[in-house]
Amino acid sequence: MSPMFAAATTSIAWIIFAITVVGWVVYFFANRRATQPELGSEIELAANRKPYYDDEVLEGSRLERVQLLGLLFLVVIVIGLPLYWVLEPSRQAGATTAEDRRFVAWGGQLFATTAEGGFNCAGCHGATGGGGQAPYTTTDPNTGEVQSVLWNAPALNTVLYRYDESELKFILVYGRPFSPMSPWGLAGGGPMNDQQIDTLIAKIKDLQIVREGCLPSESDPRVCASGDLPQAERDKIDQAATAAANKLVAAGKYDTVEQAMGEALFNLEYSSGAYSCARCHTKGWSYGQPQTTGGGAFGWNLTGGSTVRQFPDQVDMIAFVSAGTEYGKRYGVQGQGGGRMPGFGAMLTAEQIQAIVEFVRSL
Numbered sequence: 001m002s003p004m005f006a007a008a009t010t011s012i013a014w015i016i017f018a019i020t021v022v023g024w025v026v027y028f029f030a031n032r033r034a035t036q037p038e039l040g041s042e043i044e045l046a047a048n049r050k051p052y053y054d055d056e057v058l059e060g061s062r063l064e065r066v067q068l069l070g071l072l073f074l075v076v077i078v079i080g081l082p083l084y085w086v087l088e089p090s091r092q093a094g095a096t097t098a099e100d101r102r103f104v105a106w107g108g109q110l111f112a113t114t115a116e117g118g119f120n121c122a123g124c125h126g127a128t129g130g131g132g133q134a135p136y137t138t139t140d141p142n143t144g145e146v147q148s149v150l151w152n153a154p155a156l157n158t159v160l161y162r163y164d165e166s167e168l169k170f171i172l173v174y175g176r177p178f179s180p181m182s183p184w185g186l187a188g189g190g191p192m193n194d195q196q197i198d199t200l201i202a203k204i205k206d207l208q209i210v211r212e213g214c215l216p217s218e219s220d221p222r223v224c225a226s227g228d229l230p231q232a233e234r235d236k237i238d239q240a241a242t243a244a245a246n247k248l249v250a251a252g253k254y255d256t257v258e259q260a261m262g263e264a265l266f267n268l269e270y271s272s273g274a275y276s277c278a279r280c281h282t283k284g285w286s287y288g289q290p291q292t293t294g295g296g297a298f299g300w301n302l303t304g305g306s307t308v309r310q311f312p313d314q315v316d317m318i319a320f321v322s323a324g325t326e327y328g329k330r331y332g333v334q335g336q337g338g339g340r341m342p343g344f345g346a347m348l349t350a351e352q353i354q355a356i357v358e359f360v361r362s363l
């Protein structure tokens, strides 16, 4: 039911409350005035010894008045109770929405930049979670040389397209080691307790780009049970990939744009959101110093035919890239998922995933 209904119920409740309060005030003053003249009259006859109504009044006008009052209350109950019953579900829905909004607002305070008193998610990932860049220092393990870099911080407004809620929670609690993304949960050594992490997740849910054909999940209306990335966003990915593929052709690496598509998508830089595979599977890619393509970083080494050995049938690998890994669940010939490889099925088309997979298998 609509929140408007719920708002109406709340207003009605307030009006009844106001009438009751005003009624009591009027009753109080009326009563006081009525009692005052009696002062002193009890010298002749005590107030409790005043003669009561005679039979005529008692069985006549007085009885009728009481009966009328009874009828009035009956009407109130007959109309009021069913009305309450009809409006109750929308009142409850309204209360839930209001509570959700409060959590999102609290999560927004945690998400905000340091200057605004938050934990600076907004500073690195953008105020609306569209992605950004984070200053970081890397140390060369061989030479010990330290250098400042700008590391791509991925978009968070699509993060629930790629991970489920428990995987998102894991990232927030434990961070991404060897990257600017520090652990935020107490268990990972960060500053936030479990409630704060959950409140933050409410905010991240609210940031998500609404899915096309979204069917709200029953347990949480902010999360879509199904639906894909809206066409406008898909077009952006498509344009970025085509532009990158054109560059590869111009550089003489491929003959046609179709052939170049796999590599273009693997290295895709979609706005500053950086959804690509290279972000995790190519060391240094995130700060503009890519080493061996697919050579492994946070995500595993995909070169040397390892993915062909893991997925002898290409179809299985396409399904794997679409779904990502699930914690503890097996994949491929002998893989066990960590829940950290995101699923791309809700963001990329089947053809795009196939192009990427063909490229990865050639590494």
Ligand code: HEC
Pocket: 110, 111, 119, 120, 121, 122, 123, 124, 125, 134, 135, 151, 152, 153, 154, 155, 156, 159, 162, 168, 171, 172, 176, 179, 180, 181, 182, 184, 200, 279, 286, 298
């Ligand atoms: C200092 C900058 C910085 C801050 C502050 C920061 N992040 Fe990150 N975050 C990053 C970077 C960089 C990555 C990508 C790391 C990588 O390359 O694997 C990342 C990764 C993530 C991811 C994984 C997304 C994906 O698709 O892989 C999530 C979720 C996330 N951050 C949420 C948050 C939240 C919520 C906060 C606030 C509590 C936050 N981050 C604060 C820089 C930051």
Ligand code: HEC
Pocket: 266, 275, 276, 277, 278, 279, 280, 281, 298, 299, 300, 301, 302, 306, 307, 310, 321, 325, 326, 332, 335, 336, 337, 338, 339, 340, 341, 342, 344, 356, 357, 360
């Ligand atoms: C957020 C980081 C991240 C991104 C982005 C990512 N991966 Fe992964 N990938 C991983 C991790 C981590 C694993 C290891 C499995 C696990 O921990 O769940 C993995 C595993 C894999 C494997 C299995 C390797 C093996 O030998 O078992 C393949 C294949 C793969 N990724 C392909 C891709 C492709 C293709 C893309 C882009 C469409 C991609 N990955 C994007 C992190 C990532």
